[in-house]
Amino acid sequence: MRFSRVSGVSAIALTAALAVAAPASAENVLRWTSQGDALTLDPHSQNEGPTNAMNGQMYESLVTRDADLALQPELAESWTAADDGWTFNLRKGVKFHNGEDFTAEDVVFSFQRAKEEASDFKEQAKSVSAVEIIDDHTVRLITDGPNPILPNQLTGILMMDSGWAEANNVVKPQDFKAKEESFAARNTNGTGPFKLISRAPDELTVLEANGDWWGKGKFPGNIDKIEYRPIANAATRVASLLSGEVDFVLDPPLQDLKRIESADGLKVSTVAQIRSIFFGMDQGVDELRSSDVKGKNPFKDAKVREAFNLAIDKAAIQRVVMEGLSFPTAMITPPGVLGNTPELDESYGFDVEKAKALMVEAGYPDGFSIQLDCPNNRYNNDEKICQAAVAMLAKIGVKVKLDAIPKAQHFPKIQNRTSDFYMLGWGVPTLDSHYVFSYLLEGEGSWNATGYNNAKVNEITKAITTQTDIPKRTAMIDEAWQIIKADMPYVPIHHQVIAWGMADGFDIPIASDDSLRPRFAVKK
Amino acid sequence: MNEAPTRWQRIRESDITHSFLSSPGAMIAAAITVACILTAFLAPLIAPFDPFDPAQISLWDGKLPPAWAEGGQPQYLLGTDNQGRDMLSTILYGGRLSIIVGLAAVALGMVLGVMLGVISGYVGGTTDAVIMRIADVQLTIPGILLAILINGIGRAALPLDMREEFAIYVVIIAIGLTDWPQFARVARGATLVEANKEYVQAARVIGLPGWLIMVRHILPNTLRPVLVIATIGLALSIISEATLSFLGQGIPPTTPSLGTLIRVGNEYLFSGLWWITFFPAIALVVLVFAVNLLGDWMRDALNPKLR
C-alpha cells in the first residue's frame, strides 16, 4: 500500500529523531483499559459496571467481596443479626482522603443519600428502613421485618463523607432534571485505597495510592498508580495490549485470547462469570406477533418449548462461537448463586430427532416462522450465538428471522413485552435466586417478557424474602427451580466466562463479578 | 454540435468501439467487471452451497481454513467462516448483494442528484435556492444517522415478518439518499460554468426550450465529474453498507453482503483466521478496481474533445 509506505517513512524519521526512552521509575504503575469509561464519579448516581469499577477504587462500602466473592469486612469490622435488623461495628481510625474521620454519622448520611429519588442504588438500599447510631463506631441498620441476606445487599452502597457533601452541596445525587452538573461528578472524597489525581472522560483517568489507607500493609497489592484509558473498539483494545501500551485488558474478545496468550510477555486468565445467557419465549400472548401461525401461540405448548431446548446444540456454540469459554446449561442462573445445583444445571441435551418428533406431536410437522430479537453489542458474541441458533432451529423446520440490533433498541422490546422470542443475559449481584425469580420468573417480573406466570413460583418468590430459616428457604428455592426446569419458559444457553488479558509482570486475581481489585494486584 | 442525433450517435458508437478495442486496460477491466457481475448473479448455479439457507449450515464446520492449508477440507475451497458457511459460496452470494446495493444506491443518488443539480444550476433563482438548501439539510445530517432513521421507519412501517427481506431495500434507499447532494452539487457547479458559454447563450437566443438545452448541451458536459464520483461512489456505497453493519445497522448477518463479511472477518483479524476477511476483501478490491478502470476509460471515451 502506497500510503502506508509514505507514513512509514515519516514515522521512521520521527521515531529515529525523537525516540526517547521512558525514564525508569520505581513506581508500580498499572495501565489498564476496558470498553467504557465511568459515567460519573458520584458513588450513588449510576449503578453500572465501569462506573462501579472506577468508584470502587476511591470509595468503600461497609461490606465487600473478595476475589472469591466471599463477604469480607471493609469499613465495618464485624456485623451481627438482630431482631429488627443488623448491627455493624465500624472500623476505627479510618480517614477520608481530605483527612476527615469516618464515623457512624457518615453511614447514616450515605444510606440516606443512596435512598434518594435520584440515586441508582435505591433498590439495593431500600431494605434498610433506617440507620440508628449506637455510638461513633457502631450502627444498627433497621429492616422491615427480618432480612437474612442484608449484608449481601450492601456491597454496592459506598460511603461518603457527610461534611464534605454538605460543604460542596452534594447531599443528594444529581437528578434527571438538574440543570447543572453536580460537584461530586468530577470530584471525589472516599476512604478507599486510591485517590483521584486527574480525569479526562473517555481519555485518561489517573489514580494514586492513598498513603493513609487503613488497609495499607494488610493486602498483597503494591500498585502505586493506576492509569485508566477506555478504548471502545475491541480490536484496538487488544492492539494496545499487544503493543505494550497497556498492562491489562478487562474485556478482550474471546477470539483474540489465543493471540494474547501466544504473545511474548502476555497472559490470559479466565473464570466463570455470574451471568447466564438464554432465549425467552413468549408463552403468554394468544397469538405471536411475528409468526405465520395465526390464532394460537405455539409456545403455549410445552412440547414446542422442549423441542426448542433440544434443537439448540449448546456444545457447538461453546466450541465454535465461544472458543470453549462458556458452560452449557439448563438453568438461567450460574453456579455461585444460591439455588444453582449441579443436577438442575445439567443440560437438556441435544437431540434433533426427538425435537422433530415433538414438533410433529405438537402439530407443527413443517415448523413455523418466528422472529428472534437479539442484541448485537451487549453480551459475549451475542449476535453470533443468535445466528447459530437460526441455523440449528432451521433443522427442525423453524424458520427464524433474526433481528440483531443495538441494546438500546433491543431491551425496550423486552421491558415492553413486545418480543416473541429474544435473547437476554442476567447477572446476579446478590448471589441469591430471589434476584432471578423476582425479575425473570415471577408473573409480574419487570424483565419477564415470557408471560410465564406460575402460582407456586410466584408464591415462593414472595415467601423467601422473609424466611429466615436458611435450610427451609433453600428448599423452597430448590422447589421453584424444579418447577421451572420442567416448565421450560426459557431456552438456557450457557453461563458466560470472564477472560482477562494482562502482562506477565502482573499478578491480578480474577473474580466472577468481573471487578478489578487493585488492592490485590501485584507488579513483579 | 448541430448534426442530426442519429448520425452523431453512429459516429460515437464506432469511436467507442475503436477506443475500446485499442485499450487493453479497458478490455481487461470490462472482462473482470462482466465476470464479477456474471458470477455474482449466477451464484445459485455456481456456488457449491447456499449460505443463505440456514438448514445447510453446520456450526461444527466453522472456522475451517482453506482447502490447501493444514486442517482444511476439500469441499470448502476457501475455508469456512465463523458460522460454518463455505467462504466461496458466501462471497459469491454476498458479492451479488453488494453489487445490487452498490449499483442501485449509486443509480438512485446519481439520477436524483444530476437531475436536481442541472435544473438548479440552469434555472437558478428560487428553484436553485430551494434545491440547494434541501441538499444542505440533507448533507448536514450524517449519513449514519439518516440510515438509522430510514431503518427505524422501516422497522415501524413494515410488518415484523417482512423486515429481514426488506433490509436490503432499506439500506439501498438509506445510502442512495445520502449520496444525491454530492451529485447535485457537482452537476450544478458544472452547469453554472456551461450555462454561461456562448453556445448555450446562443441556443437560448434561438429560443430552444430549456429542457432541450439542459438535456442536449448541459447534461453531457456535467457527466465528466459526475462519472468520476459515480465510479468511486459504487465503491463508496458498498463500503457504506459495510460501515452501517459495523455500527450494527445494516444487512442481517444471516444473509451477509461482502461488506458485512469483511466486518465480521475484521473481528477475527488478530486471531489468525485471516481467510474470513482476506478473501472478501480481495473480492471487493478487485470489483472496485475493475469498475473504476472501466469508469476511467468510459469517461475518456465519452468525451469527444479528449480524442
Place this chain on the structure above:
Amino acid sequence: MFTFILKRLGQSVLVMAVVSAISFSLFNFVGDPVNNMVGQDATREQRLEIRDALGLDDPITTQYARFMGNALQGEFGLSYRIKQPVDELILARLPATLELVFVSALIALVIGIGLGVYTGIRRKSWVSRTILSTSLIGVSLPTFIIGISLIYIFAVWLRWLPSSGRSGTVELGWWKTSFLTIDGWRSIILPAITLSLFQLTLILRLVRAEMLEVMRTDFIKFARARGLSERAINFTHALRNTLVPVITIIGLNIGGLIAFSVITETVFQWPGTGLMFIQAVDFVDVPIMAAYLVFVALLFVAINLVVDILYMFVDPRIRLGD
C-alpha cells in the same frame, strides 16, 4: 455580493431549523434512553417516572419547541450519559476533531492535488498508472479495516506509533492541541492517514480528470504556442481551471471528513466529537445528539457559504445570487 451573503445567511438559519427539527424526530428511532440511565433492577414505575421527568412522553413537537427554546438561550442541557453540560463537552472535544480533520484535509489536498496533477500530465507513464491503481485501495476497503490494519502494522508489529488515544497534548487556554509536542504528532499520524485516504483518492482522480480535460483545450495550446514554460502552463493555467469541481468536492468533503471521523475516532479512541456522538447514539443521549447535529449543520452551512464565494474568485463568469 453583500446581499448575496445576507440572503445565504437567511437561508442558512432556515436550514438549521429544519435540520434540528428532522434530527429531533429521529431520536425516537435510536432507542430508549431510560433503559441506559437506570440499573437493570429499576422497576417499571421508576422508568416511567424518569421518562416523565425528562419529558420523553411529550409529543415530538413539544420536545422540539423546548429544545429550541433552550438552545436559543444557549442552554443545551446536560448529557444523559455523563451528566455534564453538553456545550462544555462539545467545546472540550472540538479541538481534537478539528485538528484531526485539519491534518487529514491537508494530507488529502497536498498529496491528492500533487499526484492528480502529475498523473494528469504524465498520463501514459507507468508511474502514473501505478499511482492510480494503488490509490483505488483507499476507496475499496472500509475505514475501520484500514484503521485496524495500520494499528496492526505500526503499533503492534513495528511499534513505531501509539495504537490509539491522543497523548502529548498541550493546553492553550481551553484549546488542547496535539501540534506542539512530538507525542502529539505521533498519535495524530495514524488516524489522520486513515481519515484522509478516501478523500485523497477522490481528489487525486478528480484533479487528474480535470487536468486531462484542460490540457487539451485551446487556451493551453495557445499558451504553449506563446512559448510559456511547461511549469507555468501546468500550474497557473491548467490547475487553475480544474479548480471549480475540485473546490466543490473539497468543500463537501471537509464536512464529509467530520462525518467520517465518527468511525476513525471510534477505531483510534480519538477523544473528539465523533467518538462522543457514537457513544451518545449507543446510549441514546438525546441532548448530545441534538447539539452535535446542530453543530455539524452549522459547520456545513458555513463551509458551503465559503465554497460559493470561492467559486466567484476562481471563475468570475459564474453568476451568483440572482
